[in-house]
Amino acid sequence: MINRRLLSQFDYLLFGATVLLALIGIAGIYSAGGADGSSAYSRQMIWVAVGIAVFLVFAVIDYRLLTDHAYLFYSFGIGLLIAILLFGTEIQGNKSWIKIGGFSFQFSEIVKVFLIITLSRYLAEISNRALTRRNLLYALLIVGFPLALILLQGDLGTAILYFPIAISMLLVAGMRLRVLGILALAALCLSPVGWMVLKDYQKQRILSTFDPSLDPQGIGYQTRQSQIAIGSGGVSGRGYGNGLQSQLGFVPEIHTDFIFALLAEETGLLGGLCILALYFLLLSRLVTIAEEARDRTGILIAAGAVGLLGSHVVVNVGMVLGIMPAVGIPLPLLSYGGSSTISMFAALGLVASVHYRRFLYST
């Protein structure tokens, strides 16, 4: 399989931007490790190495092979989520982790990739431009099943982030904006019910985004501290390894969810700008790949990847900057964590495969 054509057709831009972001992440995690001397960065290096391998595997495998067996993947993913509910361990109130051989895995991350595969398969089969209600219902069921299982795990943040993936793909597949509006309205009407289901700490996180003074237990403290970290970095930052605000423990979860705060404090506005620009470059590259894709499936895979990457970046960085509720989701490729890193590499590898097989002729 590895031949000259593979090397020449390989998407170096996509791969390069992905690896560059992962390396920036490792650098950030290394800097964050300064405070507690943990070896998180070295483990992240392993995850990135595994991620690169997964990327290459996904890039080389014909994506149609995967979409042909989409429902198998889907069922496997559901099985994983059920297994977590049965055998998972609780970390920070969420039962979304499972321990295998000393490592904790969060299967809800890789299920995002399976969801992209499944939805692209289902939506690609619909040839008409506008989706019928039935199509929409089926698509929503495909999303809803794993989403319900993740909600059962108590991981609201991850569950919510399933929506932008599905909606991105649905929109590209032809869902009218009006329909999206109706769906949003329905969600809004249902939200009081949802509100009652939410745990107290989740409610407070949401409230404190809008009004930091509604913050009796200091939930907003975290995002306030991350804003202080970022703001005090100024235009050019305090310098790599000198992010005092982050290093001294004022910003929580500094090597996972709040890694952007540390990077922005140390490298300043310019560093933050570079990171966001890289993400946008990646998003643009995904769109370009979709333009050149051979079929609907490829376009929808790219759309799913755009939704996945874009929504995670916006929600995570938005949280760190204090304009989004504090939901615990990782920053793609930068945050420490095997599950999210490998899943993101997998999703991007899938798109690389679309690029790789963009020509009509078959290999």
Place this chain on the structure above:
Amino acid sequence: MAIYQDNRELIHRLKWLRGAFALLIIVLLVKLWYLTVVRFDHMQAMADRNQIRQLPLVAPRGVITDRNGVVLADSIPAFNLLLFLDEAEDLGATSRFLIQGLKIDAELLAERIAAGSRYAMFRPAVVRENLSMDDIAYVLAHQAEHPELKIFEQPRRRYPLGSLAAHVLGHVGEVSEGELQGETFQEYRPGDIVGKMGLERKYNRELTGRDGYRRVLVNNVGKILEELEVVEPIHGGDLQLTLDADMQRVAEEAIGDSPGAAVALDPTTGEILVLASRPAFDPNLFATRISMNEWRELTENPDHPLQNRTIHNRFSPGSVFKIIVALAGLEQGLVNPSSAVYCNGAVELYGHRFRCWKQGGHGLVSLRTAIQQSCNVYFYLLGQKLGIERISRFSKQVGLGAPTGVDLLGEVSGLVPSEEWKRRTFGTSWHAGETISVAIGQGPIDVTPVQLARAIGVVSTGRNARLHLVQGNGPIERTLTSPFSDENLRPVREAMWSVVNEWGTGRAAKVDGFKVCGKTGTVQMISNATRLRLSEEALERFEPNAWFVGFAPLDDPKVVVAVIVQRGGSGSGAAAPIAGAIFQSYYEKHVKPPKEIPAEFALKNMPEGVSR
């Protein structure tokens, strides 16, 4: 499957999606720019506030010692609980913790937090002083939940000898709201400890050191990671007093619990050796916040322990004033040591019968007998000849009726009457009959014990130096020169010697080997007529004040003593023994020839460097 699919529509929508994300990322960038550029200064200040903490290093106050180096006031380490208001996430929770856990009074806490929050952000509020070991353990155990609470060392004032010389030393306390607004304590901040009374107040500036601080880098749980800057506190200046703690103790113990006062001073230098006022208080009570009960006890005590009777209270001098009157008479040539007056127990002047204290009279009295026996008739007649103006002038020349300027606050003037005073105060003219009472120290004449001591100093040496309590405190200026010639002073001094050493009223002040001279005074608070109407019990409350003033030795005066015992009964019975004890202690310390000590014993047992 179709070979060709028209997917332009999908691509188009995907581009819209990209546009939407681009917009969102621009929103993120705007917020990023806002935080790092627009809010940069604020965020940096907030970061510093998080990470950099300024911990006060409180300077200990200077040490106060007596003339021999005995420590009267010093500072010992103590621990205070500080609340860093800017770090408190939830002030309500912190307050509840303090009120429930440490039993801190809720009102007091609110008051202190309010006071603290008015000032600079790094300035913590002191929520409790002088923590016990239990308090410290409790706070440390809850440090993780309440990182805003910190235990800090703050030196505490200590008075090792308790109430000894309490009125001289005064006490310290937290600077009050009112004081902060005034001029004296302008540059102080709430929570600072300042002198509130006595020398602590008078020399507050000298005694106060300069506080230092530590700037440290802390992490999110307040752990100190690095010291950025240390400014060491500068110890306050020390004060060496002219007081002699041993003599002071003798005086205070001799006065005991009866309200009274004693002053001893060196008339040649103006150094005050004893300044005792009883009852006294323990200034240690004020070193931490005094309790309401203790405060009530002090303020509601009918004998006013907080008053310094040596300078704050005015007393009629009674018979001790006769010394001044006698000298005025000699100076004016109205009497001489060899002339005599006949006392038959009373004399009628201006239509009023003035009695001598001795029924049946003293018979023929000379100046010496008149002073020795304190004959009133002699001084009634002399007073009549002198008139109020001359009595007033000589009194003022020895410093009566004016503050002595001793280095304590709140000294009162006392009163020396004159015709002009009467007119000014009452709008009526002076009656010659009033002069007769003034001549024996009764009527409208008031002095303080410290004034009388100074006046006796003038009598004893013919001059006087400025009274002072702090050694080396500026050049010794002579504030008074005696209006009396040596030739006139000599018979009066000798008469005072006879008061103590012959059959006089002051025999209880006699010290073997030390030529003590003095004069007693017994000042009736009510007339004899009233006395007859009162019950035994009531009479006790109106017992006469007892005075003794004197100096020693006769030929080369080194020490002047003035003693008053309120409701003491008689000068000879109540005041003279106290003065005697003070003279005795001076004599033993400074005059008495040391006993022969066998040479080898002395060598073995004398610690080094104690020779004086």
